[in-house]
Amino acid sequence: MTTAAPAGTRDAAPAPARPASPYRLSFGRVVRSEWIKLLTLRSTWWSLAVTVALSLAISLMMASAARDFGGGLSPVMTIVMPMQFTMLVAGILGAIAVTGEYSTGMIRSTFTAEPHRGAVLAAKAIVVGVVMALATALTYLVAILLTAPILGSAGIDWSDPAQSWTPLAAGVFAMAMFALIGVGFGFLIRNGAGAIAATVGVLFVLPIVTNMFVFAGESWQWIVDLGQYLPMAAAQMATTPAGDDVLRGILTLAAWPAALLLGAWAALRTRDA
Template sequence: MSTATLDPAAEPAPRFLDLIAAEWIKLRSLRSTYWVLALASLVAIVVNVNAVHTDLTYIDHPPPRMPGRPPYTYDPLFHGLGSIAGDLMAVAAGSLGAITVFGEYTTGLIRTTFAAVPDRRGVIAAKVVLVGGITALAGVVVSAVSFLAVNAMLASRHVGLSLADEGCLRAVLGYAAIVPVCALIGMALGALLRHATASIVSLVMLMFILPMMFGGDRYRWLKEIGTHLPLATVQRLTIRPGSTTTMGKYAPSVPDSWITMGVWGVAAVVVTVVVVRRRDV
């Protein structure tokens, strides 16, 4: 037997698909994580459908017109792709992203992972692809099913929309895209904090508590900070063009919301990679 055969350095480096397969085994072993994401997706669809179903009365009997304001028009996009269901998916996806990182640190599995694969960037890239792909699929399912179901219901009231209508495809894609973005943000928080409670609490504060500090239209700079937080981007993307629904003064443009969402996702990946590479396990 040759010396090269016994030399560990002669063993081929793991391929990227091998890293994804290894990450999938880890994720699949935590059954509660993907069951929670699946349950959250189902509940989010039910919440959206129920919200529009309860609106049927207001569609049949619209509120009286307020003096000096345009007549009320129902916005199937804003109500059918609702913020409550979106918030639920944000928490579920963010928690899944966080646990894929801090879970390995709390159990000590990360040492075994890096001993087997010293290329930390490759490991994190595999996690990003896997978690991002799974949560993107969940986002697409929730967004598409919600849109189709609520507009099928609204067709009898002659206010239903199709994907070909202006702003609809954008809204469906934006509502789906925020889910993997929140998952990536969760991964970054998990890498930074390496603690279950701290990561989830920080996620909730970033998604829901921080926006309360940057609301209102009195101070433009405060409002603009708020409109560049993660969930504010999808709120803008799900408003139908020409609708009476509005984000108030200083609302961001559609391209600005897309750019902001992309920046949050890219920044989260960069933070995760840098922190995992430079900090000891």
């Protein structure tokens, strides 16, 4: 006679193997996720709207007053000079695109879905930079169309790239870099107010502080010289028509977000979300 084994000691039937999912989380999907997140935020559209409206308004006013500049202002500068004001909106947009996730706790879900935090950082930087570059290029196009009738024969000389295409391309690049500076501070500080304050400090406050030392004498000239490597000064170099320091300005503009994003990547590897 055989004795039945207790129910608790019987071998359980093997569970059927679940079919492998055909979906994989690729970097392209991470970029698409960041694209959706950024463009579904009202703050993004408000920031872009303010940037476009401010840029167009200043361009129209400068074009209307161009005859009062005594011929010393290149026509293309009426398009790119509003960047001195819109750079703040670009930097703030980059900062809140990151800190908004930290304030709501969504960043934990993001890092759970994609444990490779460097991929999240790269995807967010790409999306923010591309959105700002596209918005700036579209703004420049509208500004050119609106100011052309005002400037008339004194308009942009498209046959000379140094007086037209180069400053415009540098302006688009500069606005994207300003936004990425905000992204870098956002990941480093992780607090909305702190990241915005740091971004505004680098883009707007520090240039004012360094310019104060112009009157301080030769012993303080090194501070003035350092100010030439701030993002705003670099943007002015890069967008100056037929300027001699365009390449230096471009490289300086690229170095700021590169350094901040590398620091943010190192911080993400060692800190909790």
